[in-house]
Amino acid sequence: MxxxxxxxxxxxxxxxxxxxxxxxxxxxxxxxxLVSMVYLSYQAxxxxxxxxVRQGATEVHLISDLARAVVDLFEREPxxxxxxxxxxxxMGAVYLLLPVFCQSALIQLVAxxxxxxxxxxxxGISYGFTRFLQLFExxxxxxxxxxxxxxxxxxxxxxxxxxxxxxxxxWIFLLVLVVGLICTLLFTYAEYYIVIDKEGVLNSIVxxxxxxxxxxxxxxxxxxxxxxxxIRVLLNLVVALLVPAIVLAPIxxxxxxxxxxxxxxxxxxxxxxxxxFASYFIGIFHVFxxxxxxxxxxxxxxxxxxxxxxxxxxSKD
Numbered sequence: 001m002x003x004x005x006x007x008x009x010x011x012x013x014x015x016x017x018x019x020x021x022x023x024x025x026x027x028x029x030x031x032x033x034l035v036s037m038v039y040l041s042y043q044a045x046x047x048x049x050x051x052x053v054r055q056g057a058t059e060v061h062l063i064s065d066l067a068r069a070v071v072d073l074f075e076r077e078p079x080x081x082x083x084x085x086x087x088x089x090x091m092g093a094v095y096l097l098l099p100v101f102c103q104s105a106l107i108q109l110v111a112x113x114x115x116x117x118x119x120x121x122x123x124g125i126s127y128g129f130t131r132f133l134q135l136f137e138x139x140x141x142x143x144x145x146x147x148x149x150x151x152x153x154x155x156x157x158x159x160x161x162x163x164x165x166x167x168x169x170x171w172i173f174l175l176v177l178v179v180g181l182i183c184t185l186l187f188t189y190a191e192y193y194i195v196i197d198k199e200g201v202l203n204s205i206v207x208x209x210x211x212x213x214x215x216x217x218x219x220x221x222x223x224x225x226x227x228x229x230x231i232r233v234l235l236n237l238v239v240a241l242l243v244p245a246i247v248l249a250p251i252x253x254x255x256x257x258x259x260x261x262x263x264x265x266x267x268x269x270x271x272x273x274x275x276x277f278a279s280y281f282i283g284i285f286h287v288f289x290x291x292x293x294x295x296x297x298x299x300x301x302x303x304x305x306x307x308x309x310x311x312x313x314x315s316k317d
Contacts, residue, residue, distance in 0.1 A: 010291035024102040025283030101128040107195040192297040
């Protein structure tokens with residue numbers, strides 16, 4: 001298996017088909033970036049206001065306060081409250097459904113482009129619908145063992161019950177984390193079985209585990225190679241965002257001291273520019289990694305099918 005050739009071919013496809021990034025990479029990256037910012041801000045604020053973290057801190061219950069604010073808004077302005085709830089529900093639905101839809105379309109498009117078919121966004125949208133439900137079911141299952149899920153549950157227990165009870169449950173979180181990492185490795189190719197081979201969720205998980213075990217050396221080497229690429233891309237992204245921030249920080253600071261309104265406007269513009277470029281780079285990298293793993297899956301399954309055909313031919317002879 002030629003790892004460098006796969007990565008080179010995947011990067012070439014990513015660069016030659018920028019529409020893949022704009023249609024199926026940029027928007028999910030933007031949504032994930034915004035939700036991650038809100039999630040990390042919530043976790044940081046909740047831990048900072050927890051008396052178990054900072055002595056004398058007044059604990060603030062953001063969820064209950066938000067629910068109370070929504071109820072008060074409904075009592076004062078029923079129409080505005082209804083509109084706000086509908087908008088929040090739509091945003092939540094978009095965040096939950098759109099990334100899965102884009103991933104389904106992206107995998108199928110990449111596989112068909114490699115087979116020689118021209119890129120068609122209209123077909124990609126139809127591909128996104130064909131295996132959407134199965135891929136959504138798989139993602140809902142796998143998120144139970146994700147690092148974010150385990151971290152959320154652990155911080156919740158720590159904030160509510162304190163450090164001593166948390167120590168009693170820590171081995172459970174550690175066990176779930178280890179199981180989650182093993183499942184993530186074994187389920188490496190599950191999405192591709194669901195989308196490309198049109199297998200069911202359970203069958204895809206079983207087949208993915210079998211393929212990882214049989215081809216563990218190829219999978220492990222590709223994971224390590226992709227990890228190195230991820231670290232390098234993240235470092236480049238941090239440097240690309242840090243240098244402008246260092247240059248603009250003094251300007252923004254003095255502007256905010258002298259002209260508050262202009263400072264707010266400059267800060268908002270800088271924030272939007274950073275959000276745009278971060279989403280752009282994350283979108284490109286997502287398309288690239290999906291392409292790499294799609295090519296890896298296609299090559300491994302093709303090689304295994306050749307071996308099976310040779311065994312069948314030998315048995316007939």
